[in-house]
Amino acid sequence: MIRVQAEPFDLGAELAGLTAGRTDIGGLASFVGLVREFAREPGGEPAVSAMTLEHYPGMTERQLAAIEAQAIERFQLQASLIIHRYGRMLPGEPIVLVAAAAAHRAPALDACAFLIDWLKTKAPFWKQEETAAGRRWVDAKPEDDTAAARWLPPAR
Amino acid sequence: MKILYFAWLRTKAGCAEEDVTPPAEVTTVAALMDWLAEQRPGFAEAMTAKGVIRAAVNQAYAEPTDPVRPGDEVAFFPPVTGG
Numbered sequence: 754m755i756r757v758q759a760e761p762f763d764l765g766a767e768l769a770g771l772t773a774g775r776t777d778i779g780g781l782a783s784f785v786g787l788v789r790e791f792a793r794e795p796g797g798e799p800a801v802s803a804m805t806l807e808h809y810p811g812m813t814e815r816q817l818a819a820i821e822a823q824a825i826e827r828f829q830l831q832a833s834l835i836i837h838r839y840g841r842m843l844p845g846e847p848i849v850l851v852a853a854a855a856a857h858r859a860p861a862l863d864a865c866a867f868l869i870d871w872l873k874t875k876a877p878f879w880k881q882e883e884t885a886a887g888r889r890w891v892d893a894k895p896e897d898d899t900a901a902a903r904w905l906p907p908a909r
Numbered sequence: 910m911k912i913l914y915f916a917w918l919r920t921k922a923g924c925a926e927e928d929v930t931p932p933a934e935v936t937t938v939a940a941l942m943d944w945l946a947e948q949r950p951g952f953a954e955a956m957t958a959k960g961v962i963r964a965a966v967n968q969a970y971a972e973p974t975d976p977v978r979p980g981d982e983v984a985f986f987p988p989v990t991g992g
Contacts, residue, residue: 786992806991807916809984812968837991849992869992877965878991879916890917893988 754833755817757808759840762850771832771852778831780861783852784869790844799884806839806848809877813837816876820868828864830855835868837878867904874901910979912945915986918962921955922985930979938964939973941983963988 764785772778788804791797817835825833832854842848851872853864880891910929914922922945935944942962946953956962964971965984977983 808991809913809915809965809968809986812965812984815968873992874989875970876991877915877986877989879987880990881916890987891990893990897992 755814755821755835755837757810757813757817757837757839759838761838761847762836764847764850767834767836767850768852771834771854775832775854777856778854779856780858781832781852781854782858782861782865783850784865785847786849786869788842788844788846788848799886801844801882801884803841803843803883804848805841805881805883806837807879807881808837808839813877817872820871820875823871824853824864824868827867828853828855828860830860830864833864833868835872837872837876839878870897870900870904873897910941910977911982913982913984915984918955918985918987922952923949936976936978937973938966938971938975938977938983941977942973942985945985961987 764783768781768783772781788801790800817837821833821835824830830853834850834852836850838848849869849872851865851868853861853868855861855864874897882889882891910931912927912929914925919925931941931944935941942956946956963986966975966977967982
C-alpha cells in the first residue's frame with residue numbers, strides 16, 4: 754500500500770495495521786526519515802528551521818506504486834507500506850515511512866533498504882529548506898545514486 | 910499540450926503550469942525544451958543546465974529523444990530529493 758499525504762503518521766499504528774490478523778509474517782522491518790536540523794556548530798551551515806516537500810500529484814503515486822510492486826516481487830514480501838508526506842514540516846517530524854514484512858528477517862531488511870534507496874532517486878519529491886539565511890532547494894546527492902545503484906543487477 | 914514545472918524550475922519558468930501549442934516540427938522532449946527556452950528567457954537560462962533537468966511525459970520518466978504529441982502532459986523538474 755502507498756499513501757501520499759500532508760498529515761503526520763503514527764509509526765506504531767501503521768505497523769500494527771500492517772500485521773493485524775496475520776500469522777504468516779516472520780519479520781517486519783521499517784525505516785522512518787525525519788526532518789533534521791543539521792549542523793549547529795559555529796561557522797557551519799545555518800540550522801534548518803523548516804522543510805517543505807513538493808510533489809507531482811499523480812506521477813508521485815504511480816512511481817511509489819511501481820517501486821513497491823518491484824520490492825514485493827523481488828523480496829517476496831507478505832506486506833508492505835510506503836507513506837510519504839508533502840507540505841511544510843518542522844525538525845523532528847517524520848517525512849517518510851517504508852515498511853516491509855516477509856517470512857524471514859533478511860528479505861524484510863533488504864526490502865526496506867531497497868524501498869528507501871529507490872524512492873530517494875525515483876519518486877518525484879523536492880525538498881526546500883528554510884534557514885535564517887532564507888529558503889533554498891536541496892540539491893540531489895551523488896551518494897543517493899550510488900546507494901540506489903547497488904540494487905541494480907551486476908554488469909555482465 | 911500541458912506543461913508542468915516543479916521546484917526551482919517552476920520559479921525560473923515563472924509559472925507552475927501552462928497550455929502550449931508548439932509547431933508541428935516539435936516532436937521530441939529535446940525539441941520541446943529548445944522551443945520552450947525560446948519562448949521565455951528566464952527558462953532558457955535554466956535549460957542551459959540541460960543535463961540536470963529531468964522530464965516526464967504523461968507521468969512517466971522520459972528521455973530527450975522520446976516523442977511528445979499534442980494532448981500530452983509534459984513535466985520538467987530538477988533531480989528528485991525526497992525521502
